[in-house]
Amino acid sequence: xxxTKEHEWANLEGDTATVGITDYAANQLGDVVFxxxxxxxxxxxxxxxxxxxxxxxxxxxxxSPLTGEIVxxxxxxxxxxxxxxxxxxxxxxxxxxxxxxxxxxDDLLSExxxxxxxx
Amino acid sequence: MKKTPLCSVHEKLxxxxxxxxxxxxxxxxxxxxxxxxxxxxxxxxxDLYHMGEFWLTGKDALKNVQKIVTQDIEAISDRQIAYTxxxxxxxxxxxxxxxxxxxxxxxxxxxxxANIDKDFAWIKSQLEGEVELTNDSDDTGLIAxxxxxxxxxxxxxxxxxxxxxxxxxxxxxxAAGVECIISRTGYxxxxxxxxxxxxxxxxxxxxxxxxxxxxxGIKPIGLGARDTLRLEARLMLYGNDINDETTPIEANLNxxxxxxxxxxxxxxxxxxxxxxGTKKTIVGFELGxxxxxxxxxxxxxxxxAVGEVTSGTMSPTLKKNIGLGYVPPELSKIGTKLDxxxxxxxxxxxxxxxxxxxxxxx
Numbered sequence: 001x002x003x004t005k006e007h008e009w010a011n012l013e014g015d016t017a018t019v020g021i022t023d024y025a026a027n028q029l030g031d032v033v034f035x036x037x038x039x040x041x042x043x044x045x046x047x048x049x050x051x052x053x054x055x056x057x058x059x060x061x062x063x064s065p066l067t068g069e070i071v072x073x074x075x076x077x078x079x080x081x082x083x084x085x086x087x088x089x090x091x092x093x094x095x096x097x098x099x100x101x102x103x104x105x106d107d108l109l110s111e112x113x114x115x116x117x118x119x
Numbered sequence: 120m121k122k123t124p125l126c127s128v129h130e131k132l133x134x135x136x137x138x139x140x141x142x143x144x145x146x147x148x149x150x151x152x153x154x155x156x157x158x159x160x161x162x163x164x165x166d167l168y169h170m171g172e173f174w175l176t177g178k179d180a181l182k183n184v185q186k187i188v189t190q191d192i193e194a195i196s197d198r199q200i201a202y203t204x205x206x207x208x209x210x211x212x213x214x215x216x217x218x219x220x221x222x223x224x225x226x227x228x229x230x231x232x233a234n235i236d237k238d239f240a241w242i243k244s245q246l247e248g249e250v251e252l253t254n255d256s257d258d259t260g261l262i263a264x265x266x267x268x269x270x271x272x273x274x275x276x277x278x279x280x281x282x283x284x285x286x287x288x289x290x291x292x293x294a295a296g297v298e299c300i301i302s303r304t305g306y307x308x309x310x311x312x313x314x315x316x317x318x319x320x321x322x323x324x325x326x327x328x329x330x331x332x333x334x335x336g337i338k339p340i341g342l343g344a345r346d347t348l349r350l351e352a353r354l355m356l357y358g359n360d361i362n363d364e365t366t367p368i369e370a371n372l373n374x375x376x377x378x379x380x381x382x383x384x385x386x387x388x389x390x391x392x393x394x395x396g397t398k399k400t401i402v403g404f405e406l407g408x409x410x411x412x413x414x415x416x417x418x419x420x421x422x423x424a425v426g427e428v429t430s431g432t433m434s435p436t437l438k439k440n441i442g443l444g445y446v447p448p449e450l451s452k453i454g455t456k457l458d459x460x461x462x463x464x465x466x467x468x469x470x471x472x473x474x475x476x477x478x479x480x481x
Contacts, residue, residue, distance in 0.1 A: 030343065031152045034410050048194075
């Protein structure tokens with residue numbers, strides 16, 4: 001599991017990374033009520049704004065932590081956006097990206113480095 | 120930043136604290152939705168220390184209050200309260216406040232935190248005759264207990280017969296041993312009370328209320344849920360829905376404007392607007408599934424911007440997106456189709472009846 005300073009996590013399996021927001025981010029946002037996601041098939045670049053996450057109180061951007069193609073979005077989020085709060089690292093995942101270059105994962109933060117940012 | 124005297128209590132309860140126009144206040148404890156539902160279904164406790172309290176006293180106090188606010192304070196009884204805009208001579212709203220009438224020589228004015236200095240200076244500049252204005256905000260604590268169980272909980276702590284306090288009336292007496300002004304008022308659309316008391320007694324009173332409400336499941340409520348609760352009940356938020364550029368007529372607060380009492384600040388302009396209409400009027404709307412409308416988003420009709428959203432949220436009670444905003448009067452009819460522009464895209468909205476939520480009266 002790797003992290004970004006935008007408070008996202010990415011988990012690589014084969015050449016596909018599952019991406020979500022961290023527990024810390026979910027907590028800071030509060031109750032998530034809507035997530036606007038990219039479409040399956042969209043090409044995304046590292047750092048691109050690819051959607052928005054809305055809580056009752058605020059709106060924040062969703063960034064792509066990696067470069068590649070969106071191969072899946074979590075469709076359950078549409079009917080139950082609260083999953084992002086309940087289980088941000090599990091059932092509350094957001095997108096799966098098929099990476100153009102799996103080595104990009106190495107540039108992301110380790111758990112220890114990410115934790116340091118949150119403190 | 121001014122700190123509420125309950126700061127450490129909130130921190131112990133796990134609150135997230137924010138700078139709310141200069142006050143260090145709790146925005147949420149657990150979750151806005153959970154807190155919101157607690158008030159609708161059970162009871163919630165709010166620390167509202169940031170609100171401003173002014174006393175207006177003296178032989179000419181009534182005459183002065185009649186001039187500065189739009190409501191008729193002569194027509195209400197002692198121990199009664201009026202919600203009222205306070206306007207400039209051009210009809211624009213300086214603030215919306217509560218006027219507590221002790222008698223014709225003594226009034227408590229409860230004003231919005233962000234407007235304390237502005238209001239104090241304005242009122243001071245308007246006073247004539249034998250009358251004195253004092254700002255007691257720093258020394259006055261304010262706790263609200265709201266929700267269907269609020270009365271049962273508060274009744275455990277006071278010998279005042281709460282049942283006999285009608286909506287928008289008050290009494291004075293002890294609650295948990297603390298001398299309070301007890302009013303049946305609130306900003307949530309639920310039953311409930313607001314307690315004003317010496318700020319140094321804050322922890323005593325707060326803890327007693329939390330303890331008394333324990334078995335009924337009382338929850339502390341932050342400013343986040345306060346905003347969603349008040350919006351469902353279509354209660355105006357100064358700075359969002361009304362401001363220095365809107366009049367009570369535009370804001371559909373006609374019921375608070377009492378022309379019959381004689382001239383008051385802004386009465387000429389408001390009378391003219393009431394007779395001839397205004398360029399804009401506030402409406403409530405709902406939008407379909409998707410992103411929420413938020414303050415400042417454009418309201419569109421046939422591709423043209425016709426107004427602006429002043430407040431918007433996902434409504435936890437109604438589970439849909441709701442909002443308020445100003446549009447030209449011809450677009451204010453119930454059922455009118457509008458669009459809200461959200462991040463460059465238009466989302467269809469419909470003008471609906473407000474309040475969005477009204478409690479069931481028993």
